[in-house]
Amino acid sequence: MADYENPVLDRPVSDDMQRDLLSRGYSRRHFGRIATLLGGGVALAQTITPAFAQQSAKAVVGAVRIGSNECWTGPFPAGAEAAMLIVQQGNRYEPDNNHAKLFEAVNQVEGVPIDRITAWPGSSDPLSRTAVTFASPERGIVTADPTYEVLWRTGDWIGAKVTKVPLTADYRHDVKAMLAADPQAGLYYICSPNNPTGTLTPIEDIIWLAENKPKDAIILVDEAYIHFAGAPNAARLAVERDDVIVMRTFSKLFGMAGMRLGLTFCAPELLERMMRYDGMQVINMLPMTAVAAGTASLTLAAQIEARRNEMIAARTMATDHLKKRGLSVLPGSRANMFMVEWKDRTPKEMMAALLAEGVQIGRSWTAYPKMSRVSVGSAEDMEKFCLAVDKVMLG
Ligand SMILES: Cc1ncc(COP(=O)(O)O)c(C=O)c1O
Incomplete structure (x- = not known):
């Protein structure tokens, strides 16, 4: 275990590390960057361009938050306890x-x-x-x-x-x-x-x-x-x-x-x-x-499976709804997210319109610029999402 007498970080760029980096083609100008990245600054590199952070927009408190691939609920009760x-x-x-x-x-x-x-x-x-x-x-x-x-x-x-x-x-x-x-x-x-x-x-x-x-x-x-x-x-x-x-x-x-x-x-x-x-x-x-x-x-295998099934049911309900509205959903998601292409609106426009209805969805990716990523929340979250989509698209 760590030396708890002296829990102070090592100097981030030691001589040994410098030799290692130089031997692998890094130059001295990279040292500060690496120290920043690993000296507790990992988040910094991720947020230099905010679009790259997982949470592309600041979470809106009170909204249905299905933009950041978080879980819709907290730790299992045994974990919280x-x-x-x-x-x-x-x-x-x-x-x-x-x-x-x-x-x-x-x-x-x-x-x-x-x-x-x-x-x-x-x-x-x-x-x-x-x-x-x-x-x-x-x-x-x-x-x-x-x-x-x-x-x-x-x-x-x-x-x-x-x-x-x-x-x-x-x-x-x-x-x-x-x-x-x-x-x-x-x-x-x-x-x-x-x-x-x-x-x-x-x-x-x-x-x-x-x-x-x-x-x-x-x-x-x-x-x-x-x-x-x-x-x-x-x-x-x-x-x-x-x-x-x-x-x-x-x-x-x-x-x-x-x-x-x-x-x-x-x-x-x-x-x-x-x-x-x-x-x-x-x-x-x-x-x-x-x-x-x-x-x-x-170790809570049964609860893990139950949570997975809850997510799958909510995801299926939401994607079925979108398809019924004539929208295309990228097939094959096995996780708590899916991508949807809006007919004649951009992901940015949809993000703003849905947020005005109290639902915060995710962003688009450069490879699929017409699609938004939507995280799967609870069944209730996804029902609110479907209602908001209807309101925005059907008026
Ligand atoms: C694919 C993937 N890897 C890693 C992470 C990092 O997550 P964390 O640092 O919370 O473990 C995320 C977060 O959204 C992710 O989507």
């Missing part, structure tokens, strides 16, 4: 081996050995950190387009080439085209289910990429929404291979976005490389409330 109980022991950095208990729960549910599990305050830090560690001005980043764009920002920020590859006709990551587009990239990013399309990329496709990419390149599989899909996941790849990182978050189905907890599964050697830049503080000093809630929630 565990968090509340541990508040009473908030005087302790770690009251009772709580990180270890979290890792045991993850091991039990996912079958990932404990030395391959790391907990983070959400998944945004490890997302940007993989870019700094495995990409560089000499080794690029390859992502789908559209996808969750944080790596586009981080790549630009650190001077790495970012290659964006359209999804296949059925909205999978086109792994063959991704490899062909930059065969020497340092990092290939697979977001499955993908944000904003909600579509899955089959594990076999990820295995193909793993077997055909350069040996020293890394695949990051971002499974932020996997619990909503109830589909096979990539955890096993991060157990059997030393070049695949799987990333999870408690911000989505587990309803803990504001509590901040995420996970990575990867070989210890990869983690060691990722943690060169600012010591281990970011992973060893997580808020105990988040750790306790996460531990109590992970």
Whole structure:
């Protein structure tokens, strides 16, 4: 565990780190940028251009909030209770081996050995950190387009080439085209289910990429929404291979976005490389409330399934309604979001019109400029959304 006597961050840019960065093609002018990114400033790089932040518009209190892919409800009751109980022991950095208990729960549910599990305050830090560690001005980043764009920002920020590859006709990551587009990239990013399309990329496709990419390149599989899909996941790849990182978050189905907890599964050697830049503080000093809630929630298989089914019912109801109104909905979403194309109105116009009706939807993506991303809220949220759409479109 961390040295609790002296919980001060290491100097962000150590001599060792400087040597590492220079040997990978970074120049001295990148040092400050990397220190900003990893020294608690991950959010900064994401918000330099606000359009890239998950929450494209400031949340409107009192509106139906279906713009940011949050869960419509909070943590499972057992998770909330565990968090509340541990508040009473908030005087302790770690009251009772709580990180270890979290890792045991993850091991039990996912079958990932404990030395391959790391907990983070959400998944945004490890997302940007993989870019700094495995990409560089000499080794690029390859992502789908559209996808969750944080790596586009981080790549630009650190001077790495970012290659964006359209999804296949059925909205999978086109792994063959991704490899062909930059065969020497340092990092290939697979977001499955993908944000904003909600579509899955089959594990076999990820295995193909793993077997055909350069040996020293890394695949990051971002499974932020996997619990909503109830589909096979990539955890096993991060157990059997030393070049695949799987990333999870408690911000989505587990309803803990504001509590901040995420996970990575990867070989210890990869983690060691990722943690060169600012010591281990970011992973060893997580808020105990988040750790306790996460531990109590992970194993609740029946409740996870029930929440998934609740989301699917609300999503089906809303998308059926939109289709009945003659709107086209991008098919195949397995997550708490879908994309819809408005007939003769732009996503911006619809966003404003629906907000005037008290419903806040998401934004569009450059690859699909006529479509808006709508997050799936509760059944009641989605009914209000459908009513608002009718009002705006039918008058
Ligand atoms: C695909 C994807 N990955 C990662 C994240 C980061 O989430 P967090 O930092 O809350 O774990 C998000 C947030 O929306 C996301 O959509």
